[in-house]
Amino acid sequence: MPDVPVVKVGTAVFGSGAPAVVAALPAAESAARDAAAAGASAVTGAGGRAAGLPVVADVAGPDEAERAAAHAAMLRLTAPDDRLVDAAVGTGLPVLLARGPGDDGGWLAAAGRLGRRGAAGVVLDVPAADLARAWSVRRRAALPVVVDLRRPRVVPALAAAVARAAFAAGADGAVVTPDGNAGISGPDLPDLAVLTVLAPLLTSGPATGPGLAGLRRRLDLLDEQIVRLVAHRRAVARLVGAVKRRDRLPARDLRREVQVLDRAAALAGRLDADPRTVLAIFNLLIDDAVGAQRAVHTARLPEERPR
Numbered sequence: 001m002p003d004v005p006v007v008k009v010g011t012a013v014f015g016s017g018a019p020a021v022v023a024a025l026p027a028a029e030s031a032a033r034d035a036a037a038a039g040a041s042a043v044t045g046a047g048g049r050a051a052g053l054p055v056v057a058d059v060a061g062p063d064e065a066e067r068a069a070a071h072a073a074m075l076r077l078t079a080p081d082d083r084l085v086d087a088a089v090g091t092g093l094p095v096l097l098a099r100g101p102g103d104d105g106g107w108l109a110a111a112g113r114l115g116r117r118g119a120a121g122v123v124l125d126v127p128a129a130d131l132a133r134a135w136s137v138r139r140r141a142a143l144p145v146v147v148d149l150r151r152p153r154v155v156p157a158l159a160a161a162v163a164r165a166a167f168a169a170g171a172d173g174a175v176v177t178p179d180g181n182a183g184i185s186g187p188d189l190p191d192l193a194v195l196t197v198l199a200p201l202l203t204s205g206p207a208t209g210p211g212l213a214g215l216r217r218r219l220d221l222l223d224e225q226i227v228r229l230v231a232h233r234r235a236v237a238r239l240v241g242a243v244k245r246r247d248r249l250p251a252r253d254l255r256r257e258v259q260v261l262d263r264a265a266a267l268a269g270r271l272d273a274d275p276r277t278v279l280a281i282f283n284l285l286i287d288d289a290v291g292a293q294r295a296v297h298t299a300r301l302p303e304e305r306p307r
């Protein structure tokens, strides 16, 4: 089993090497907040808007597309006809395109139509039943793919395995249904996958997106995740420090630091982050790790404490 970050949603654990998780949620704002804290990149249901998260709206007809455009950041369409394709493109919103009852041909043709008519972005929504084909669909359409664990509904006990399989099969993300009763608890949060595939599409939404307060709430949620990740990194650095102490190695390893910084800068380039900002942050993180390790180096082990 590869060592991948884990996202816990409800009772299900998602080993997610993939960059995007869309949580499909009821309208409740608190559920949307939990999903946001767990790293969901978007939610379905109006609660997402109140929680400052982008909303993916299920849309069945042209009128609905127009109405949804007032609050949604992305539309989810199933087997759209030409009129719905035009209406969706007219909203200026990106589209999550689900496969209808027909074969792949109609589905991919609709994706092509959306692209040609100028959709802001198209992501294919593959049913969990078809996850083994995620990669071939992705290659054929040259579009990002998310696997929908609601079609058919994957029971929570199997969701982790199915999500891992989806990502191993080449999916870029998953649509998940959290258990309505189980919240997403604090200790799970540091293990988030970073969410990016949908993010650029979602931020290119219409002028009618959330206002200043909503966007600040989104920033608050991101800031909370950042602080949790900083704490988590420090905790892992302490473990590294304990291993080094056991093996009598110095706290600093300059070659490794160069690798860490190079990797962060390369990732920043790929994700449209500013490499200078990312490098400044990572230099601080490495200093923080060294400080945490030195504390481990100088701390006495419990059995060494005077009785």
Ligand SMILES: O=C(O)C(=O)C[C@]1(C(=O)O)C=C[C@@H](O)C=C1
Residues within 6 Å of the ligand: 237, 240, 241, 251, 252, 253, 254, 256, 257, 260, 285, 286, 287, 289, 290, 293
């Ligand atoms: O990888 C290690 O050896 C670490 O101690 C972690 C870390 C880091 O923060 O990434 C910190 C200090 C070392 O100089 C190199 C890297």
